[in-house]
Amino acid sequence: MKFGYFDDVNKEYVITTPKTPLPWINYLGTQDFFSLISNTAGGYSFYKDAKLLRLTRYRYNNSPMDQNGRYYYIKEGDTVWNPGWQPVQTPLDSYQCRHGLGYTVFESSKNSLNAKLLAFVPVHDNCEINLLTLTNYTDAEKEFDLFSYIEFCLWNAADDSSNFQRNFSTGEVEVAGSTIYHKTEYRERRNHYAVYSVNHPVNGFDTSRDAFIGLYNSPADPQAVRKGFCSGSIAHGWAPVASHHIHLKLRPGDSVSLVFVLGYCENPKDKKFSAPGVINKEPADRLLARYQTTEQVMAAFQELKDYWTTLLSAYTIQTEDVRLNRMVNIWNQYQCMVTFNMSRSASYYESGLGRGMGFRDSCQDLLGFVHLIPERARQRILDIAATQFPDGSAYHQYQPLTKRGNMDVGSGFNDDPLWLIAGTAAYLRETGDFSILEEPCTFDNDADSTAPLMEHLRRSFQYTATHKGPHGLPLIGRADWNDCLNLNCFSEEPGESFQTTGPNDGPVAESVFIAGMFVKYGREYAEICDALRLDDERDAVLKEVAAMEETVMDAGWDGDWFLRAYDAMSNPVGSKLCEEGQIFIEPQGMCVMAGIGTDITEDGSPSTAARALRSVEERLDTRYGIILQTPAYTTYHVELGEISSYPPGYKENAGIFCHNNPWISCAETVLGHGSRAFEVFKKTCPAYLEDQSEIRRTEPYVYCQMMAGRDAPTHGEGKNSWLTGTAAWTFTCISQYILGIQPTLQGLRINPCIPSDWSGYTCRRIYRGVSYDITIDNSAHVESGVASVTVDGQPVTGTLIPFDAGKKTCKVEVVLG
Amino acid sequence: MKFGYFDDVNKEYVITTPKTPLPWINYLGTQDFFSLISNTAGGYSFYKDAKLLRLTRYRYNNSPMDQNGRYYYIKEGDTVWNPGWQPVQTPLDSYQCRHGLGYTVFESSKNSLNAKLLAFVPVHDNCEINLLTLTNYTDAEKEFDLFSYIEFCLWNAADDSSNFQRNFSTGEVEVAGSTIYHKTEYRERRNHYAVYSVNHPVNGFDTSRDAFIGLYNSPADPQAVRKGFCSGSIAHGWAPVASHHIHLKLRPGDSVSLVFVLGYCENPKDKKFSAPGVINKEPADRLLARYQTTEQVMAAFQELKDYWTTLLSAYTIQTEDVRLNRMVNIWNQYQCMVTFNMSRSASYYESGLGRGMGFRDSCQDLLGFVHLIPERARQRILDIAATQFPDGSAYHQYQPLTKRGNMDVGSGFNDDPLWLIAGTAAYLRETGDFSILEEPCTFDNDADSTAPLMEHLRRSFQYTATHKGPHGLPLIGRADWNDCLNLNCFSEEPGESFQTTGPNDGPVAESVFIAGMFVKYGREYAEICDALRLDDERDAVLKEVAAMEETVMDAGWDGDWFLRAYDAMSNPVGSKLCEEGQIFIEPQGMCVMAGIGTDITEDGSPSTAARALRSVEERLDTRYGIILQTPAYTTYHVELGEISSYPPGYKENAGIFCHNNPWISCAETVLGHGSRAFEVFKKTCPAYLEDQSEIRRTEPYVYCQMMAGRDAPTHGEGKNSWLTGTAAWTFTCISQYILGIQPTLQGLRINPCIPSDWSGYTCRRIYRGVSYDITIDNSAHVESGVASVTVDGQPVTGTLIPFDAGKKTCKVEVVLG
Structure with missing residues (x-):
């Protein structure tokens, strides 16, 4: 059974029912500010660190699932509904959730009132933007009330969920016009606050959860919405929230667009206050000024789209298999970028409370994103190497904020050192940038103990060689x-x-x-x-x-x-x-x-x-x-x-631990078994399992860490989607081992190993600044073996394409046989 | 505004609306198994340690507040309701929650179907018993469905709320007849499981939350209840729960009583399984056999009542002030016992995730319960002393399970050592048991470093004397x-x-x-x-x-x-x-x-x-x-x-930090200011604030740690009720400093300091095995000063009653003036 479909043209997965077998989510954000967003608008936001700087409160393992998000209540007469269905769950006349690259769009309607909600994090600002457009599709004027709602997290998500004897007394907010400022602990050591605003005058607001929701009500039935107005509450302790109330009238056919911004703002320590006890709102003012109009928002949205178009242009294929195309060209690479941004910190299974980047995880993730963002991959390698112990062994994880190794999960995982070689070698093959090997890196972050990266690789190798x-x-x-x-x-x-x-x-x-x-x-x-x-x-x-x-x-x-x-x-x-x-x-x-x-x-x-x-x-x-x-x-x-x-x-x-399945697929290509390799590849590939979504349950556009094995009563059920090394390894498998576009230290090698029933395919690959247009001809219907290679019309011997940095483009024709 | 009333005869607080300003809770359990229970049947259970061995899952800081408890759904036609109102929140025709000493009773009705739910933990078993009696008060037969519901916690409450990538795959249960066994991790290192059973055949059951509640439903509207039947689900991972479905018919005037038991069971390591993969159910069978009939349950309930009657007989007063009587005779002493059992671990503000017993907290709590359970107080003192450092300083907390000091909140709180003297001195005054001073106690739990308790006190004193x-x-x-x-x-x-x-x-x-x-x-x-x-x-x-x-x-x-x-x-x-x-x-x-x-x-x-x-x-x-x-x-x-x-x-x-208010009250008595002392005492005393419950919000029968001060916008609002040193100090203040019944090393001293408008009062005090009947005559209407003391008819000089261990009773008449 399917619960949506792929829209390959728009690079979106379109979910057609809010009641997916599990919440199906997306990630917003590319640099420092990130949000998780589900197909019912659930999720939360954080700045840099999901544990320490969480803006909004999420309830993991809740009943009902997936509670708290960016919620908008539309109250027309006695009917209250949300564009994302949750939390009120009023049946909608129409519903659609489009998860795109770094954005999500909801389009839904009730009683011919249409709501379109676009959510994204702009490339260059620390905020989530929600553009809500409401359209009256009837012949009569519509009059209704709109209420926004988010619940603030008191920054440290671990403390927020345990230290109530303190936290119920610390909550503080300010309100000015249509802007609500969350400033808990700003009075003391925090130099940052959150802001939630709308570019429209409000009829009222609430900042106390008890006032807006009610002590015994739930977000499914807030007492303010039931009454039809907010109470202007100012939170003192307990649970600070933010809700705007806007009364709206729409003539037949008319639309109104509202821009809601949830942002993160910092002040220098000596400029925290504009008056005693009053926060300096300048950074918020500057931020909000950039998103006052729909035009400004759409420009930022276009910038985001361009960002992703550029990124994903590094590797695109056209084959006869649309499912393969969409996975390779869009979703697998997208997931690789998400693992770069998130490591294993924040998903619907990873609670964002662990702070470590895995030594091994990060080295492997790199295999999947090094071609997308080689400069950032370079820094990541150096960061990782700098935590290595002098004897070549490694902490099992390190802190992303301090970039120091930590013993939270110990050390002595003896595969760790070798993954540093794997990641670095992949970087070198992609970029040819051998200068990285000369970069000085500390051991154990000790400035007095430094050696070039090459020496780190040497010790990695020697550690294994000497521990038998x-x-x-x-x-x-x-x-x-x-x-x-x-x-x-x-x-x-x-x-x-x-x-x-x-x-x-x-x-x-x-x-x-x-x-x-x-x-x-x-x-x-x-x-x-x-x-x-x-x-x-x-x-x-x-x-x-x-x-x-x-x-x-x-x-x-x-x-x-x-x-x-x-x-x-x-x-x-x-x-x-x-x-x-x-x-x-x-x-x-x-x-x-x-x-x-x-x-x-x-x-x-x-x-x-x-x-x-x-x-x-x-x-x-x-x-x-x-x-x-x-x-x-x-x-x-x-x-x-x-x-x-x-x-x-x-x-x-x-269990079916998806991460290691591509190893078998890769291994089959080593033996030239193209059909078997692709068969194995397809088994765990989400796009091929879309029809079994009621069994697999997790998102059909991303890999999950594990599916239940045949010994389990729920064979085929997926868990731990999104943040898994599976993404990097399946992309390595399909892009290099099967489709055979292989970066080497000397340049690009073309060496496919594919099902014999394929007739061929094309690939555009941007590699070391050169755009390669590669055509693979398998009229011979073999599984592997290159009969001829032509580069810009000139035949070459072997499968390696001589690298010429002077070229901007390079046309490669490969005939198998 | 009040939301209930004191029933002094039954030693109960009777809550008359489920919508109290905050959940008003009670504690069940006296030895190792404990439950928190709110006035809507919310709360959770644990065995010994609220972090490590939590049986049921609770959602702190939820919206709506207070979610998850022991829930019973009664579905008659289309009407579904709960005896405790939550979670369905169907308006009830009548509702009452009676919090008693170690038990809570709900009595409510809907459409002339009456439900009485008694919840308690028996003195001698590790389980919570729920006796549910349903009575048909109409003239027609009633046919309806009953569904029970609890959600299991996967034992370690901290891990349970964060480690989803593992925990969603570990859940396991077994079902046999009307008994559901929760055995997550029993397959590996745990030798314990939980059991939830009913003494009645069931029509169905569920053990998967998704099956019973539904992924997008909430406990307010479980899909099984909506359908009218369970699906017999067996949880594999995700969220194991337990629900029984019983279809019932009641003739006019008839009743049915059902006994639900939630228990904790252990097996020896070598007897964990009765067959491969099948848990050894013997300890559960033995437990359940003891609660198969209403008669068995009522006998255990009577034992519990006797337990509390005996405990509280150690100090009882009769004054003209009923609010004072109920606080001293019932609620303040009850709260002292709860602080003994819970320290600061599990309340509606303390999430049960911290594991420490405070060095200072425990020493002070002791002042409030030493007269109730001197033997256990003795052990507590020795446990605390054994964590002291050799130089007299102290860890700030220690683990109740291992009884070892830990550095979670460090050391170097320089008041800590002196509280050990305070607690020990109180014990000596109460018991006269100087042998405790000779007990060998380790320093820092090091068996090689041991000294008698007296030496620990010496080092406590010297630490302060030498750190100036x-x-x-x-x-x-x-x-x-x-x-x-x-x-x-x-x-x-x-x-x-x-x-x-x-x-x-x-x-x-x-x-x-x-x-x-x-x-x-x-x-x-x-x-x-x-x-x-x-x-x-x-x-x-x-x-x-x-x-x-x-x-x-x-x-x-x-x-x-x-x-x-x-x-x-x-x-x-x-x-x-x-x-x-x-x-x-x-x-x-x-x-x-x-x-x-x-x-x-x-x-x-x-x-x-x-x-x-x-x-x-x-x-x-x-x-x-x-x-x-x-x-x-x-x-x-x-x-x-x-x-x-x-x-x-x-x-x-x-803030009004209630803990230190009695110090002022005590201090006023030192100066002989009885009226002012009592005035200060009354200000934070919950019974006197019952009429302002809409402002104070917390339970009117127990102290809270803090009420908002005059600088706060919510002046008078209480927080952190139950687990506070306030209980011990207010009891010390009223019982010893104001009412003046003072244990000394030499015996009982009578030295009241009271409001001059009091005419007198009586007190029964069991002290070192002797029952003292004390009458205070204040016909002179003074604040302090003893004019005469008569003991068993014989006048004595001074205020000290010569201790005579040979007496069983002792009649003391004191005239002030």
Whole structure:
């Protein structure tokens, strides 16, 4: 079942009912001010940090779901309704929610009164703009009341939801004309306030929730709306809110447009007040002056649209598959940008209370946005590297505001260092900017301990090379990519963190997955050494890599697939010998991507790699994607940790963990299996699951972290949409491994691996400032193999397009065969 | 305006409308299992620890207020209603909520169907019992549906409200017959589950919130109730709930009684499962078997009533003032017991997420409950002392579960050590049990560092004696009793804790309040030394105390009142010289209670103490009580800290902080001002404010921490009811200082200080196992002064009643004059 449709021309997903199976959301904001907005206008806003500077209050896990947002009540006679349906839930005569790139539009109507609500955050201001246009489609004059409503958060969202003995006494506001200022704690140490205004005279206002909503009423039935007027309340403590009341008359066919602005304003410390106790409103005045007219708003909206058009022009395809086109050209890249902006902080599953940027998360996200915003990717890499420990290991997360590492989830996740190589190598391939390797970066943010980025990569590699267990495989530490495989934890107490309990490291537990990473990213590191003409280091690295490859084939192979790990007793994990958890997805994908076991066999039998992927298909595949391992753990295994804490089929315990599905897809392309690679790609790709939205439940335009596996009673149900490394990896998979447009250190390489029934496709790729128009001809209907390449009419040998910075455009014709 | 009335015979407060100005709550539970319950059946339950073992989910600061509770939906035709009005809010034909001692009863009716809901936690079981009796008062048969509803919390309430990316995948339940088992995380490290059952066959059930309520419905309109049947849902992740559906028919005049039990059950680790994946239900079976019949329930209810009757028999009075009688005999002592059980953890203002027991809080609470439960008070003292540092200073809080000190709010609150003397001295006066002083107690919970309790008291005294500032007054450290007077903090950053920022101690900032405490509790310590015949130590202590008294009179006196402190620059705080905050309440109360400046002057002019109290009356008094200081701080003072962070009139910034009002009342009795003492007592006493409930808003049967001061726009509005040291201090004030029934180390002393218009009163006091019947005759209409004392017919000299452990009863007649 569908609950909307893709509008590819406008780059929008159009939701046609407010009652989606879960709230379907969008993100507004590109720089510092962000909002979450659902298809019923729910959500909240924050400035830079979702925990520390939250402007509006949201109620997670509420009943009803998705409560608090930017709400507009229209009261015509006894009928009260909202353009977004919530919170009153009056059945609407028409309803539409269009989620676009950085904006959302609601169009709905009741009794021939039409409301169009456009919500967006402008590129250059710290505010959310709501342009509300009301049109009378009847033959008679309409007279009605409009009430706006937002509820302020007292800035620190964690404190706001727990410290009531203080917070019920601190709330303060000011009101001037049509503008409401939220200034809680401004009297003391805050130099910032929030402002909520409308470009129209008001008939009344409220700033106390009790006055507007009523103590025992709900936002579904505010007492002020019921009465038809606000009471001019000034909040003193309790819950400051903002509501404007505007009485409106519309002649037949007439429209009125109102601009509501929710903004964040700062003052210098010595200019906080214009008079004792009165806040300096200058920054708010300046902000609001820029959005006083519909024309100003539409100009800012156009600027936002241009921003996104420019961004997404870096990679566009045309294939015969419209679902593929819309995912690659619009939604997958859009989601990558959202992961750049949000990391894992604020979604409808991430409450915005954790403040960390993951070391590993951020390095991987980078794979998905480096081509969109290479300059910001550069800074991100340097920020991450600056938190690395001198021995090459890493904090597992760092604070985005201070850019310092923190121990909230500890350290000793032994895959972390290698992801720094992965991210940096991707940046180098995209930009060719080797100067980044010379940038000085601190260790552990210690200004006295600094080395060029290249030295950080070296220590990343060496950390893994020097931390091996009894089988010669890398020690897993607290965990590798699978945070829930905790082999040194042994937790018996409820509530203990699986990620910080037990020793940072153990002398025994090893990870085959990290071994695969070591081979893959070790080779990428060797390529960098090669480019820097560090031939000795390159050779030494490749020797280490080759040895590890051998170790994996020896100690890491279970007979039909790669082992997952050895536990703290040196027992295999992910082996036929196990009762549960016999085969895991991660090492199959990573080892084959690394090229381990891919050598053609002499007798024509399947290669080791092919056998591993066949085992994946036979044992882990489902209609909704590949599950993480099988059989699911039915009891708690103290020696394995959190993975066995989930009910079978959910999350890491045999759920479809979407992040690692593209690894299998990529691995299949390594073996030239284009059809299978694309089949795997499609299984978790949201656009292909749109018809099953009643099962998947999450947004059909973005990936989710997890779908319930076949062991779960809700097989196919998605969770944790939006903020997941899945976005970056699926984009890497489709754009580079399948469609085969591959940045390399030397330039763009074209090497598709596609379903044989495809006839071809085109791609426009802006790469190092050059716009490539690439045509792929698969009249031969092969899965892979390049027969010829022509660049601007000239044939070239091989698949690498010689880079010419002097060109503005470059036409590439590739024939497969 | 009143919203109910006191029923003194039944020891109940009867609320007659569900729409009280704020939710008015009660506490159920006496040992380990506790519930909060509001007058609309809202609230939640927990076992031992409101953060770590919360059974049901509550939504703090919700809109509408007070959402989630134990809800029962009665659906008769199209009419759906709840016995507690919430959450459906259908207007009821009749409604009554009776909050009693450890139980609450709702009686309400709709269309002549009557519902009586009794809720209590039995003395000896870990469960809340809901006995629901439905009666048909019409002449026709009634047929209707009943739905129960609770929402489970996933145990750790902090994690439950933030970690959705995990928690939406962990929920698990089992259902057997009419019993629903909530077993989230039981599969892994938890050995406990919750059970919710009814003693009646069910027509259906739901355990998924989405199935019962509906994603976009609210508890005000569950979709299952609307349809008239449950769907038999089994929760897999998301939000596990429990709902029973029972279809009922009642003939005219007939009743049916149903017993619902919400329980907490544990299993030994090796007996968790009865079959793979199936929880061992034996402890639940045993629990439920004890509450299968109404008779069993009523027997447990009677046991609970007896428990409270016994407790409260320790101190009962009869005066001409019924409001005084009900506060002293019932509600004030009841609130003291609630502070014993809850500390500051779980109220409608304390979210239950902080886990600490305050060192100072617990010592002071003890003053209010030591006469009720001396054995448990003894253990509490030893627990607290065991967290003390070897130098006599203290953690500011400790964990109730582990009984270890923690640094969540730091240490260095320099009043803390002296409160240990205060609490222990109170225990000794009540019990005469000097053996407690010989109990070995650790320092900082270090088994290798142990000393008898007496040594802890010694170090408490010495810590203060050896930490003095330039004026010879005690250093204030992070703060003294007023946590918000932070003289060494100097915080400029929003969100920094005023309690943990800056140094633990400063070399300069001093507290006159601690000086007062040092004199008062130093003397009490000297009395203990005296009783132990430590004459030298006694003399040394008294010498130190005398010196401090002199220092206060010298450096701590501002001319018309006692100074509050010297700040970190040695500037006075609470002085005529200040622009704001010229006079504070705390030192006036504490210094006079300590006897400082009480000497009669030779010229008959008012004593120093009297001048201080007159200044309080002139400058700080309001109709709702005495404000904390004046003038209120209108701007932030970085050198004073949090006190200046509150808007004027709220909390410590010139709010009526109820806790310190009884100090003034006590101080007035020290000067013999019985009328004024009682006048001050009455101002904050809830029973006397019942008629102003629309202004005070909080429960008229319990004290609140704070009422808005005269500088606030909401003067008289109460906040933070229930969990406040106010309860202990007001009870100490009325029972000992005003009514004058004073435990001493030697026995009971009778020394009233009362309004002169009183003719007398009687008191029954159980003290060290002897029941005293005390009659006070004030035919002379004096404020204080004992003319004669007769004990069992024999006149005695002085006011001390010689203690005779051989007596069971003792009749005391006191004539004032």
